[in-house]
Amino acid sequence: MSEKSNKLKTYLQLFWSFFKIGALTFGGGAAMISFMSAEAVDKKKWITDEEMLDIVTVAESTPGPIAVNTATFVGYRAAGSLGSVIATLGTVIPPFIIMTFIAAFFDFFKSIEAINYMFMGVRVGVIALILKAFLKMFSSCKKDAFFYIIFVLAFCAVAVFGAGTIPVIISAGLIGVGSVLVSLRRDKK
Numbered sequence: 001m002s003e004k005s006n007k008l009k010t011y012l013q014l015f016w017s018f019f020k021i022g023a024l025t026f027g028g029g030a031a032m033i034s035f036m037s038a039e040a041v042d043k044k045k046w047i048t049d050e051e052m053l054d055i056v057t058v059a060e061s062t063p064g065p066i067a068v069n070t071a072t073f074v075g076y077r078a079a080g081s082l083g084s085v086i087a088t089l090g091t092v093i094p095p096f097i098i099m100t101f102i103a104a105f106f107d108f109f110k111s112i113e114a115i116n117y118m119f120m121g122v123r124v125g126v127i128a129l130i131l132k133a134f135l136k137m138f139s140s141c142k143k144d145a146f147f148y149i150i151f152v153l154a155f156c157a158v159a160v161f162g163a164g165t166i167p168v169i170i171s172a173g174l175i176g177v178g179s180v181l182v183s184l185r186r187d188k189k
Contacts (some may be wrong), residue, residue: 011086012080017044018071018090024100029067032091034133036070046078053140061169067091103149150175 017039026031033056034125040046047055059069068091075087102109109115141147150172155161157171 006162007079011083013044014078014083014087015090018075018087019094021071022067022091023094025129026122026126029065029070030133031129033070034129034136036074037065037133040074040078044078047074049136049140051077053137056137060165061173071133075142117129146179 018036021032021035021039025035027137036048037052041049043054052074055070057071058068059066059073062069066086071087071091072084076084153175154168154172157168158165
C-alpha cells in the first residue's frame with residue numbers, strides 16, 4: 001500500500017470513528033471521552049493512555065467543547081493538521097444534524113411522555129459514562145501526595161464552595177508551576 005493510500009485510509013478511519021462517536025453518544029463531551037479513549041487508544045492505537053490523559057487535560061483547559069477539542073487533538077496526533085480537521089468534522093456533523101432536526105420538532109418531542117422518560121434514562125447512562133472516563137483517567141495518573149492534595153483542594157473548591165472550572169484549572173496549574181519552581185530552587189541549594 002502506498003503512503004498516499006495509507007493517509008487516505010487513516011483520514012477515512014478518523015472521520016468514521018469520530019462520526020460514530022458524535023452520532024451515538026448522548027450526554028455531551030464528557031460522556032464522549034470514554035468512547036474516544038476506547039476508539040483512539042484501545043482499538044485504533046492512534047495514541048497511548050498517557051497521551052489521552054494529556055489531551056483531555058489540554059482540551060478541558062482550552063476554550064470550546066471538550067469533545068471537539070479532544071477530537072481535534074487526537075486527529076492531529078493521528079494524521080497531522082488535516083487529521084485534526086477531519087476528526088473535528090466527524091465529531092460535530094452528527095450532533096449538528098440531530099440538533100437541527102430536534103429543534104425543528106422540539107414542541108412535538110416535548111409532548112411525548114415516552115421521549116421524556118427516555119431522556120431521564122439517558123441522563124443516568126451519561127453519569128455512568130462520565131464516571132467510567134474519570135476512573136480510566138484517574139488510574140492513568142501518577143499518584144503521590146502532591147496529586148492527592150491538588151485533587152482534594154480542587155474537589156472541595158468545586159463541590160463545597162461552588163468554584164468555577166476556570167479558576168480551579170488556573171489555580172491547580174499555578175500550584176503545579178509553584179511546586180516545580182520550589183523543587184528546582186531546593187535542588188540548586
